Amino acid sequence: MALLPLRLFLGVTFIYAGIQKLSDPGFLHKGAPTYIGTQLHGFANGTPGGFLLRALAIPHPTLAGVGVAITEIAVGILVTAGLLTRAAAAVGLVLNLILFLTNSWHTTPYFLGSDIVFVFAWLPFVIAGAEGQPSLDAELARRAKAPRPSRRGAAPAGSLVTRRVLLRQALLGAGAATLGIAGIAYAAKGSYHGAGSPALGAARRPKTRRTPTSHRSHHASHAHAKSGVPSGAVRLGPSNALSRGKAATYRDPSNGQPDVIIRDTNGQLTAMSAVCTHAGCEVTYQSGQLYCPCHGSVFNARTGAVERGPASQPLAIKHVVESGGEIYAVPS
Ligand code: FES
Incomplete structure (x- = not known):
């Protein structure tokens, strides 16, 4: 008993x-x-x-x-x-x-x-x-x-x-x-009305190489700094689609999994995996943080570090480049 x-x-x-x-x-x-x-x-x-x-x-x-x-x-x-x-x-x-x-x-x-x-x-x-x-x-x-x-x-x-x-x-x-x-x-579930960040367009490879502007992401590879958009990079959309303090999602060109790209209030871009490291739900950008709707984990929107569990591993940083008024994702 x-x-x-x-x-x-x-x-x-x-x-x-x-x-x-x-x-x-x-x-x-x-x-x-x-x-x-x-x-x-x-x-x-x-x-x-x-x-x-x-x-x-x-x-x-x-x-x-x-x-x-x-x-x-x-x-x-x-x-x-x-x-x-x-x-x-x-x-x-x-x-x-x-x-x-x-x-x-x-x-x-x-x-x-x-x-x-x-x-x-x-x-x-x-x-x-x-x-x-x-x-x-x-x-x-x-x-x-x-x-x-x-x-x-x-x-x-x-x-x-x-x-x-x-x-x-x-x-x-x-x-x-x-x-x-x-x-x-x-x-009782009702219909899904969408949540979180808007999606950037499907990735496309750039037709020509361009000279990078001063808005290149701090995560962009220095090896490609002088050669424009890195070889293999895929276009996500125009720079003006992502204003300061906003985030958007896109499909990772390497594995098709969701990533999130954030433009901070200084205009700098950061991208990371949007797949929560706890149990695989997709995180959303809210009030300057990345929040997981499944069990409430919170991640730092600049570094991907865990700020609140149950997740214990950080989100993986992704490589993005801004060049010629366009944003590109670089496969890892
Ligand atoms: S899946 Fe994100 S907190 Fe559990």
């Missing part, structure tokens, strides 16, 4: 996690800061579980995102109700283990990432189920053993209702509840 609060916490948290994903208008919207596809790329980047995501999830981000959300709701309902508790807890443990090996892998020290704590919180229920606690598992076992009264209401007939029939009915109820909650969460 001492573990009952933990079981209820795990169950309710998993239901909430699934609802939170399905009710997020940006979760399935390509280009949104919380788009599942962007998160998956971030999870897979340099992590031991990345191969799993590359093989199974990254090619089908929508399917993976919806599948995980529905699985979380189903596990949450089963564990809260104490139905097939051991199996449901095992699925929960595997999910959190995969998240530990991907999402939380770069969190240091390791105990600051919650997934490893969830793995060990699931363990008692994988081993012992809801033994000794109020649960549907215990109720089904009790009913299956109870003798049924005969049709005439006379003495017990002695026949047993099979546990399998009761279990099937309970699972149908849990399945209906899962789909009902998932459907309500999805219907």
Whole structure:
């Protein structure tokens, strides 16, 4: 019984996690800061579980995102109700283990990432189920053993209702509840209206080399200072598309991932990866800082350094050049 609060916490948290994903208008919207596809790329980047995501999830981000959300709701309902508790807890443990090996892998020290704590919180229920606690598992076992009264209401007939029939009915109820909650969460999400910084145009390679102006980014390579735009650089858009104190996003010419470019109040450009180093959501520029909408990390908009966790690694600085009234991204 001492573990009952933990079981209820795990169950309710998993239901909430699934609802939170399905009710997020940006979760399935390509280009949104919380788009599942962007998160998956971030999870897979340099992590031991990345191969799993590359093989199974990254090619089908929508399917993976919806599948995980529905699985979380189903596990949450089963564990809260104490139905097939051991199996449901095992699925929960595997999910959190995969998240530990991907999402939380770069969190240091390791105990600051919650997934490893969830793995060990699931363990008692994988081993012992809801033994000794109020649960549907215990109720089904009790009913299956109870003798049924005969049709005439006379003495017990002695026949047993099979546990399998009761279990099937309970699972149908849990399945209906899962789909009902998932459907309500999805219907409540509304449509995505965009967030964060505007996007600069698609990258194009410059036709001719030009002489750089005095507004060259402080991150531009000195090796190319005299030769104009570096070879391989791709045009992002006109300089006047980005005024002082504003930011815009673009696709990194090296890997297609979102980057953010910021023009500070002195007119200087800084660019960095827009993929949060915590769990791969896309950061947005707000009031001079880069803010992650998923778990609230804040990064310095000039250096990429973490100013508030849970992220522990800085955003990678990117190379941009301003020349001849145009802004270019230089592949790393
Ligand atoms: S993804 Fe968790 S704080 Fe950014």
